Amino acid sequence: MATKRVSDVQSSAEMASEKKQKQVRVWVDGCFDMVHFGHANAIRQARQMGDYLIVGVHSDEEISKHKGPPVYNEQERYKMVRAIKWVDEVVEDAPYVTTLETLEKYNCDFCVHGDDITVTADGTDTYHLVKAAGKYKECKRTAGVSTTDLVGRMLLVTKSHHERDEEKAVDKNQAGDIGSGSTASSPWTGVSQFLPTSNKIIQFSSGKEPKPGDKIVYVAGAFDLFHILLLMNGFI
Numbered sequence: 001m002a003t004k005r006v007s008d009v010q011s012s013a014e015m016a017s018e019k020k021q022k023q024v025r026v027w028v029d030g031c032f033d034m035v036h037f038g039h040a041n042a043i044r045q046a047r048q049m050g051d052y053l054i055v056g057v058h059s060d061e062e063i064s065k066h067k068g069p070p071v072y073n074e075q076e077r078y079k080m081v082r083a084i085k086w087v088d089e090v091v092e093d094a095p096y097v098t099t100l101e102t103l104e105k106y107n108c109d110f111c112v113h114g115d116d117i118t119v120t121a122d123g124t125d126t127y128h129l130v131k132a133a134g135k136y137k138e139c140k141r142t143a144g145v146s147t148t149d150l151v152g153r154m155l156l157v158t159k160s161h162h163e164r165d166e167e168k169a170v171d172k173n174q175a176g177d178i179g180s181g182s183t184a185s186s187p188w189t190g191v192s193q194f195l196p197t198s199n200k201i202i203q204f205s206s207g208k209e210p211k212p213g214d215k216i217v218y219v220a221g222a223f224d225l226f227h228i229l230l231l232m233n234g235f236i
Contacts (some may be wrong), residue, residue: 024049025123027095029056033070035080038142045139046112047086054106055087056094066096082140097126100133114141192223 011183027044032055049051060074063153070077074092084092095102097120098111101177115138118126210216 010051023051024109025052025054025106026050027054027056027098027103027106027111028113029058029091029098029111030113031058031067031070032081033063033072034075035077035084038179040084042085042112042114042139043084043086049112049139050109051138052088053086054089054091054108055081056080056091056098056102057154058096062093063094066119097124097128100129100135102137109215110135110137112137112139115140116141153182 010044026046026049028043030039030042043053057074057077060070073082078090078092080147081087089106103109105113111127111138114128120126125131127136138189
């Protein structure tokens with residue numbers, strides 16, 4: 001009996017050790033069209049919730065069905081997501097509605113998405129199944145940027161569209177129209193301030209500081225509309 005008890009104790013210890021060492025696998029999915037810092041920030045936050053991050057990327061067909069045709073095709077989007085440093089694995093042609101079967105197939109503990117709502121063509125929450133099963137967690141959406149917004153900027157772009165000329169007067173009629181109508185916007189807002197603090201910069205550098213003797217590389221550029229060549233060269 002004593003031997004059996006020792007064996008039981010050893011078995012329990014081994015099980016506890018196994019449980020402690022279990023890798024937490026996280027699932028994230030999305031369109032990832034025209035990858036921007038909002039996408040990267042969501043992926044970074046999701047990776048911090050576990051040990052291994054799997055990112056599912058929707059196909060052109062799925063996106064066209066539920067949202068409209070993407071700007072970048074699926075092969076471009078697969079490559080861009082693979083190049084983001086927090087991504088451990090990419091699943092191509094991921095289903096638009098996240099299912100428990102998908103999480104089980106890739107041995108994921110839960111799914112992560114931003115705190116904005118994503119719906120199918122008929123208005124169904126794309127995460128309703130994993131939410132109901134308690135397999136859903138949220139991260140903060142990065143305010144001030146979206147693919148739709150970027151497309152709009154391209155359509156309206158001028159040489160001076162980023163300038164904030166405070167001397168330009170806005171007449172009373174224009175000021176009175178602000179906030180009315182579905183397409184109304186304010187002339188005093190619209191510029192997003194990103195990475196304003198050293199704390200934010202540290203988050204994106206994984207908290208690593210250069211060591212004595214490390215080679216520090218400086219790269220300059222406009223980096224407008226990030227694409228696969230920039231990503232493959234390690235800029236995210």
